[in-house]
Amino acid sequence: MSNLIRSEWYKLTRNRSFWLILAALFLSAVVYCFMTYLDDPSDGGALDATSGLDMLRSAMGGNTYIIKIGLCVLAGFFVSSEYSTGTMKRAVSSGYSRSRIIVAKMLVFIGGSVLVALVFPVLCLAIGSLLFGGGSLPDVSAAEYVIRCLGLTVTLSAGFAAIVALIAVIFNDSGKTIGIGIIFFFFIDGVFVMIGNHLPFVLKIYEYSLLNEINHYADTAMASRDAVLSAVIPVATAIVFVALGVYAFRRKEIK
Amino acid sequence: MNEYVLRTRGLTKRYKNQLALDSVDLAIRQGAIYGFIGQNGAGKSTLMKLVTGLAFQTSGTIELFGETGEKELIRSRKRMGVAIETPALYPSMTARENLEAHRLQRGIPGKDCIARTLELVGLEGTGRKTARNFSLGMKQRLALGVALLGDPEFLILDEPTNGLDPMGVVEMRELLQKLNRERGITILISSHILSELDLVATYYGIIHRGKLLEQMTAKELREKCRHYLHIKVDEPQRAAAVFERELATSEYEVMADGVIRLYAHLENPARVSRALVESGLEVEQFMPTGEDLESYFTARIGGGKHV
Known part of the structure; x- marks a missing residue:
């Protein structure tokens, strides 16, 4: 298993899409921070932040799109592309069980996804703190908020990555994975709410899903029970979807 | 030691309404270069995919190095090198990086094997050039290099001379003969260039519409073709x-x-x-x-x- 993980990590660190996404996020964070710094709300500007913590809170909002869309792109080029290049054949015929092969792939993808999800908020916090100073929040200590935000970013991105990885395992094609992943995340909240209006238990499921959790993960005021749920739900989701990925991959014929 | 590296019994593969393999009993002896002949769609690649675990048989058994159990078959595949259909490479990686990714996956200690393999397949001078920019012939050679990493005892090669120029075809043939002669590697090779197979194979299997029509030694074939x-x-x-x-x-x-x-x-x-x-x-x-x-x-x- 460790050989597979080392190999997958090696491939991830040589994946151009991974570095391109990281570079784009780095650049976006720098530009966003300096735009905010240079923008003057009292003179008609729209960007309003006065501290590093403000920048983090603001970045967390935008990061939901990075988690949903960015990870679909990464999954397309890191997981699905293995089918189109034929390298999945190499892996499957290499003498490891399919379960191990796909678990290693999904774990490394989740790891890479967590890195991708952390770049924007961490940089916004760091650059914002340099430009404006660290700052403080009324409901929560700065340290607690930062740790909670980044911690939930880790767990939520892991959960979302597992969902996207399953889509990538099922659809052998980068384009399909990216397209279907984005469409899925674009509509799924609405679908849950719409069905939930008729079937209340569906709404309850949605409330306790990571799809809903990500809407609240940057709240300054969060009860400890909610914080625990926000951490546990994504981790449980990740475990379930990795298991589904294993199930799907074990039954899949590699063409 | 097993006399046979690979044996299939009643191996059948059905895709919905199409019978891709029909009760194939194939046997490849240790040390053989087995030329697998058949038209497009005859079932060559399907059989190779079943043996390498890429697809699942509808019925029948596969015996690799004497092993038939599911777990044992998976473990036996560590002793194989495989290049099926298109060269399976990471396009944004160099030849060296492609081999390194495979070396890590196989858990092969030391990096010396990479330089040796590159030299063996004639790609030692490709430097920073990525596989995306390789000619088809270079890709074929790199795919063979990947298959050879880890010193396999059994090579499965599907159309390995596709895209090679005439010199490349000769070099590939000589390399396969050398590997068979010096390292005792058993080779299952399919090729459309039958004259090329004629020069390298020691055994033949003819497959047609999913049925294995005939298996014979090169000597038997020569007798028949005398x-x-x-x-x-x-x-x-x-x-x-x-x-x-x-x-x-x-x-x-x-x-x-x-x-x-x-x-x-x-x-x-x-x-x-x-x-x-x-x-x-x-x-x-x-x-x-x-x-x-x-x-x-x-x-x-x-x-x-x-x-």
């Missing part, structure tokens, strides 16, 4: 004496129907016919006969095209 002069005369026994006396050869057979197969003097049939006529024999039929692998294959599958 060239001779097909001669029919009024007195076969006297003709035999003429061959012994006038042509100084005993390389002939008199068949039950009186036809004579003369395996000597093929390069000078005029001398043979003259000797027969001057001996007063009446020659009813006289023609050079025999097949090469291609014509034998074509005849065996019933005159098919698109080999």
